Amino acid sequence: MTIHVLPLAITMMAGPQIISAIIFVTAERPIRLSLAFLAGVLAATVAGVVITRGIAELLGSAISMGDSQHKGAAGRTIELVLVALLLLLALKNYRGRATAEPPRWLTTLLTATPLRALATGLLVILAMPSDIIVLLTVGVDLKRSNAGLVGAAPFVAATLLIAALPLLAYLAFRRRAEHAMPKVRDWLDSHSWLVNVIACLVFVVLILS
Template identity: 35%
Template sequence: MTVLEILPLAFVMVAGPQILSTIFLATSENWRWNSAAYVFGASLSITFVVLATYLLGNGITAGRTSNDTVHLIVLLLLLVAMVHVYLNRKESEPPKWMGKLEKASPRFSFRLGFLLLGFFPTDILTSSTVGSYLAGTNRPLDDSIPFILLTLLFLASPSITLIVFGSRAETFLPKARDWMNANSWVVNEVVLLFFVGMNIRTLVG
């Protein structure tokens, strides 16, 4: 798997309440600081999970566990993520706490970004997949930087849209929110299925 091949996992990271939250924050009273705090919190937790699983993966490799074992672990993580996404596909309504985001504070936004992107089931599995795969294939940790940066860019996109398009974005963002809310699980499944296929091909080959 090349660096470009892990980038689509960034879609998995943000599809769901993650991008919905940042859209809500982009229309909050203090949207600039809230959006920045949310993205900053997310950057810390994503980096932490990738680093932790990368170091753990290096430990497994150092213990002479075969690359096939690492691929099997990654495959298991992906399958668990697919099951989680499918079982929660009917939860189309945003969580009740999202109604509070319009009056959120930067401190709350930071905490939300840190917890949601770092420890939401799909996200922790996705970040763990990136870290463990890079370790298992003896790739440098630097190869995770494009994945992290693209994820953060997606999270910042609603506020960037507001800065660039101004009032016109206020009409577009709710529509984007509704589309993501209705179709996020499909996007997740397609991307995860792609990486399941990549791992199976590696194991068979």
């Protein structure tokens, strides 16, 4: 892959995604719930890459998307559309910052079951507009580089690692993590709009670079 893997993976997990991971480590069964959540994130990310790589393959067979050194007209057009969508999403989050509230479903995760945690991991990847845009970019990049699905392994691994950071922090610093994680969760809840805006802008820079 020619795109910057780590920033792209950070963008994947910014917003409700990482907040969900933090909530699970503050629940009654943190390890069990977190592992189920990570399984959902992994499955959704892999499925997303497979689907978007297939979409890029279909588009590439009909129109020129360029290669890893030279972007075709269609590939460049797709990138510009993605940039426009991201800027609109960032603007929407900024304009709604005064009344921004975390999604209601986040408040129910403290009492979630492992099955619910698994479903949450799937949905925070496959149902979030920003993550869909990231996955489309990955699929287009794989096609342009003539890379197979294995080429997305660093991206998938980085996304899973970032999703696992709250659990790893909990396991490494259990007492301190139990004290700090609720504060981090509350801050992210009240500043979710800022996290989303930053994630969108970082992704715009990655696309245009």
